[in-house]
Amino acid sequence: MPTIQHADSYYAASANPSPDRPALSGSTRTDVCVIGAGFTGISAGLFLAEQGFKVTVLEAARVGWGASGRNGGQIVNSYSRDIDVIERTAAPEQAALLGKMAFEGAQIIRQRVARYGIQCDLKDGGIFAALTGKQLDHLEQQQRLWERYGNDKLSLLDQADIARRVGSSRYVGGLLDMSGGHIHPLNLVLGEAAALESLGGVIHEQSAVTRIEHGQPATVHTADGQVEARFVIVAGNAYLGNLLPQLAAKSMPCGTQVITTEALDEDLALSLLPQDDCVEDCNYLLDYYRLSADRRLIYGGGVTYGARDPANVEALIRPKLLKTFPQLEGVRIDYAWTGNFLLTLSRLPQVGRLGENIYYSQGCSGHGVTYTHLAGKVLAEALRGQAERFDAFASLPHYPFPGGRLLRVPFTAMGAWYYQMRDKFGI
Missing domain, CATH: 3.30.9.10 (D-Amino Acid Oxidase, subunit A, domain 2)
Structure with missing residues (x-):
């Protein structure tokens, strides 16, 4: 299959050096298989690797190939629908938890940049x-x-x-908002990927997932290999395709x-x-x-x-x-x-679990640079048995678009x- 390279963008042209990672070939075992090497997947993988998990990431193209390497590079707090909307629709305890997390993603980015010395042109200040x-x-x-x-x-x-x-x-x-700011997004995710690898994580590029086989362990298949994993994290977002139709139907x-x-x-x-x-x-x-x-x-x-x-x-x-x-x-x-x-129809993220060991986060709705970093931490917490913050997101309702997949665009x-x-x- 042809090698997929980054989009012809300013970010790709000014990216820090990054190795080509080999495609998955054959069978391997891991604690956590992450599908998607963007901010959500790499953030989750890095948090888990820091906790001693063996992490394998499967990426269909290159690290940061999708939205994580093409966005505006702005560190914007909260969610695409703000906390006041959540307060009106969620239980008070749930709204309080989500409100407390609304500014954590920006903090995580700054902590990652400082801890791992990531060169991504970090600047404070957003208007x-x-x-x-x-x-x-x-x-x-x-x-x-x-x-x-x-x-x-x-x-x-x-x-x-x-x-x-x-x-x-x-x-x-x-x-x-001086807790906001901006970064070179592709260099940020490349730096985080290098940090994950420094802790023993493995990333396979050019390794599109073809199917997920439920079970204990779950088995994630690509064209040339498979990964057996105790847990799977699905982090493909807008580039997941129809791998999991139940997720595609509501986004x-x-x-x-x-x-x-x-x-x-x-x-x-x-x-x-x-x-x-x-x-x-x-x-x-x-x-x-x-x-x-x-x-x-x-x-x-x-x-x-x-x-x-x-x-x-x-x-x-x-x-x-x-x-x-x-x-x-x-x-x-x-x-x-x-x-x-x-x-998503609500413009709030969709977080949840399929079966016992397949977790997902998707649907940042254009507000993803900070949320994805928070999502990675929340997913990692859930895999370690600390599910309170995960449940706060998972309890948000997931609505289908009016008219289904056929009419969702014109509506x-x-x-x-x-x-x-x-x-x-x-x-």
């Missing part, structure tokens, strides 16, 4: 940018909510404040697009983001952007439901970039790519159009 007074009011409520759950690194920005941090006239204010892959400019003059780069914050706006279909370590503007946005690859990513995203930063008219775009995330697109109109007219 939620409000385009309307209504959005700014919501950010003020969000500040109070997050402070109630222990985030004491928040500052509300008025129009003058945000103008000093973002060189755009679009915003009426914002919320600065939908969606694409998001990213472009990266040529390296900018230092003065120009500093005029865009003087404090080197990352930014996302507050629209339903939001834009997000930041500077790379070599002063390129990385700008993303848009959603394609059903994960279709647009014919011309630059044509979709450049107008958004220029609406925010018209001073970049004529700037060259060096990289443009798309990547998939997995959407979801109609819903998104409604929210886009609300954003456009400030409703």
Whole structure:
């Protein structure tokens, strides 16, 4: 079979050196077989290896090939649906547990970077940018909510404040979260994978899983081999395909697009983001952007439901970039790519267990960099018999999309159009 390489992105072009890992061949035994070498799988594997488990990771392509190596690189706290939504729908004890965990993923990332010396251009500071007074009011409520759950690194920005941090006239204010920030995501997951291997973990690339055979132990099959494992962790997210139809039925892959400019003059780069914050706006279909370590503007946005690859990513995203930063008219775009995330109807993650020993986490709904690191820890805890935090996630309801797999794309697109109109007219 042909070797699958990383997407042609800025991240792949600037990735730290990483070895090619051999495909699985023959039979092997392990304590835990992890399916997927992205943030969820590598995070779980690393936590387990630190606890003395023998871990084997099977990856269909390369480490970080999917969303973990293609995303906007922003460390954004909480979940795609915020804690207040969970408070309204979950039992008080469950909501309290999930609220306490909402800021843990960012802490885990910083701990990993420090402990293993991962070079991934970590920067502190993330801004939620409000385009309307209504959005700014919501950010003020969000500040109070997050402070109630222990985030004491928040500052509300008025129009003058945000103008000093973002060189755009679009915003009426914002919320600065200094516990947020940004990273080179592919280099982060590559560094975490190397850390896992340093503890005895084994990663097989180019090893797509073809089926999972339930049992004690479970047997995970690829085209050229099989792994017998006491436990299996399924962490394929938007790239899992139909390996487990019961998971695919309650989620939908969606694409998001990213472009990266040529390296900018230092003065120009500093005029865009003087404090080197990352930014996302507050629209339903939001834009997000930041500077790379070599002063390129990385700008993303848009959603394609059903994960279709647009014919011309630059044509979709450049107008958004220029609406925010018209001073970049004529700037060259060096990289443009798309990547998939997995959407759930509730926009909350789906966590659970199939049978006695097959665990999964999926459906970050575009909010995955921090959640996936938390999910890895929660999955590792569950395998060690500490299931309270796992159960808090597992008790969240998993809803099917209206219309089933056939109609989920048009129905979801109609819903998104409604929210886009609300954003456009400030409703």
